[in-house]
Amino acid sequence: MIPLTFPYHTVILANGAFPRHSVPLSFLRKASRIICCDGATETLLEYDLEPDYIVGDLDSLSQELQQRYSHCLHHDPDQYTNDLTKSVNFCAEKQWNEITILGATGKREDHSLGNISLLADYAAYVKVQMITDYGVFTPLLKSARFESFAGQQVSVFSLTPDTVFTFHGLKYPLTGQTISSWWQGTLNEAIGNEFSIDMDHGKVLVFRKHTC
Numbered sequence: 001m002i003p004l005t006f007p008y009h010t011v012i013l014a015n016g017a018f019p020r021h022s023v024p025l026s027f028l029r030k031a032s033r034i035i036c037c038d039g040a041t042e043t044l045l046e047y048d049l050e051p052d053y054i055v056g057d058l059d060s061l062s063q064e065l066q067q068r069y070s071h072c073l074h075h076d077p078d079q080y081t082n083d084l085t086k087s088v089n090f091c092a093e094k095q096w097n098e099i100t101i102l103g104a105t106g107k108r109e110d111h112s113l114g115n116i117s118l119l120a121d122y123a124a125y126v127k128v129q130m131i132t133d134y135g136v137f138t139p140l141l142k143s144a145r146f147e148s149f150a151g152q153q154v155s156v157f158s159l160t161p162d163t164v165f166t167f168h169g170l171k172y173p174l175t176g177q178t179i180s181s182w183w184q185g186t187l188n189e190a191i192g193n194e195f196s197i198d199m200d201h202g203k204v205l206v207f208r209k210h211t212c
Helices: 022-030 038-046 063-068 083-093 109-122
Strands: 010-013 033-037 053-056 073-075 098-102 127-131 135-140 144-147 153-158 164-168 175-178 194-199 204-209
Touching: 010 022, 010 038, 010 083, 022 098, 022 127, 033 038, 033 083, 038 053, 053 083, 083 098, 083 109, 098 109, 109 127, 109 135, 109 204, 135 144, 144 204, 153 164, 194 204
Parallel strands: 010 033, 010 098, 033 053, 053 073, 098 127
Antiparallel strands: 127 135, 135 204, 144 194, 153 204, 164 175, 164 194
8 A cells, every 4th residue: 555645764855846835844854864956955955954965967056065065965977867867866776765756846847747757767666756735746667555535636647558547446437448648547536545546557657636
């Protein structure tokens, strides 16, 4: 079973909009370690929190902060991956395999879509979720069951259009059907305290809205 919010202790803070909602902020405050994509460091400091590690190509990090945090910099100059992927890979190398990503949306729509889609790739080697001010994105590579509550808004995005789904516990169920366009799996709703998604293969993203 995959709960609504996971007790993940490793938080990656990306350089999107800084969290405002109580759910992502609680993860940030309770994190055992905070890994900053380099450009997010300055914003984190404004909230009186400090990074445990700073990862990226460091092009968005001032010289002052590079000197101040020289002891925890992880410089990765690879221009074929973004700083979020570099941070996830850094955590995987450290065997911090349960990760919550914050601050990955909210500024540019193209960056937001790119970061969200990458969750399905990360799921191949770490357990990961992305929490926004509105809800939680969870990637699936196989069937799963979720804790929920009646009325929770749920959307399912299939990144592989030939994936065959069966939904249980949702207001609009599917039985042996595909989702060929992203919009087709949106705006569903849980009818009880759990729901499940059965899938035969593929890459899927599930979004669950916060209670408020």
